[in-house]
Amino acid sequence: MWSSSCSRRPEMARVLRLAMLAGLLAGLLVGAPCHAVGxxxxxxxxxxxxxxxxxxxxxxxxxxxxxxxxxxxxxxxxxxxxxxxxxxxxxxxxxxxxxxxxxxxxxxxxxxxxxxxxxxxxxxxxxxxxxxxxxxxxxxxxxxxxxxxxxxxxxxxxxxxxxxxxxxxxxxxxxxxxxxxxxxxxxxx
The missing domain is CATH 3.50.70.10 (Chalcone isomerase)
Structure with missing residues (x-):
């Protein structure tokens, strides 16, 4: 049991990092102004x-x-x-x-x-x-x-x-x- 959960930890950490990055990007896009950049x-x-x-x-x-x-x-x-x-x-x-x-x-x-x-x-x-x-x-x-x-x-x-x-x-x-x-x-x- 212990060995199988340890082998999945790096994959889970990668998925969590990707999910956090996606959430951050979504937050930036939602908060972005709709008008001209400059x-x-x-x-x-x-x-x-x-x-x-x-x-x-x-x-x-x-x-x-x-x-x-x-x-x-x-x-x-x-x-x-x-x-x-x-x-x-x-x-x-x-x-x-x-x-x-x-x-x-x-x-x-x-x-x-x-x-x-x-x-x-x-x-x-x-x-x-x-x-x-x-x-x-x-x-x-x-x-x-x-x-x-x-x-x-x-x-x-x-x-x-x-x-x-x-x-x-x-x-x-x-x-x-x-x-x-x-x-x-x-x-x-």
Missing amino acids: WRDELPQAVALGSGDLRWLGFRIYHATLWAGQRPFQPERPFALQLRYYRNISRERLVQASLDEMRRLGRANVDAATLTQWESKLTRAFTDVAPDDELIGVYAPAHGMRMYNRQGLLADIDDVPLARAFFGIWLDESTRDQGLRSKLLGTAP
Whole structure:
């Protein structure tokens, strides 16, 4: 009796390992998102319209690139804004800087409850960044926006007013950095 059960142990262990592996794979597949793997999957025909660096007090903060499927830029159509960072910036600082700029542009002229919701959505969408990290925002008309990093989707935000206010930081006619806006739109000399 003992000898027959010992001879089956390696086979049983192999079957158990295979079953555990199958369970792990099934769990990964069931939990996998149903949307695009990366931002380029959303905008396969997009080309870089323009790019430039944001500087503050002479320090480079990030390199921005505007991607769209058509020239000239049409803000009512899907587009992506890719930011590649030169410095360490916390998620909290990114969120507060974004909200401050939206307020300054008058885009965040909303009630306190909405502003709190926007802060919560942006906090879930952003990550801390380090040099060479990227955050990519994709504007989806009639939906809102999706935020990505190099690993994939960070957040799907179903909020058109927030998306418009957010992308206005760079693309609004009253943006703080007119030179960067012109470079992004491809209109800089």
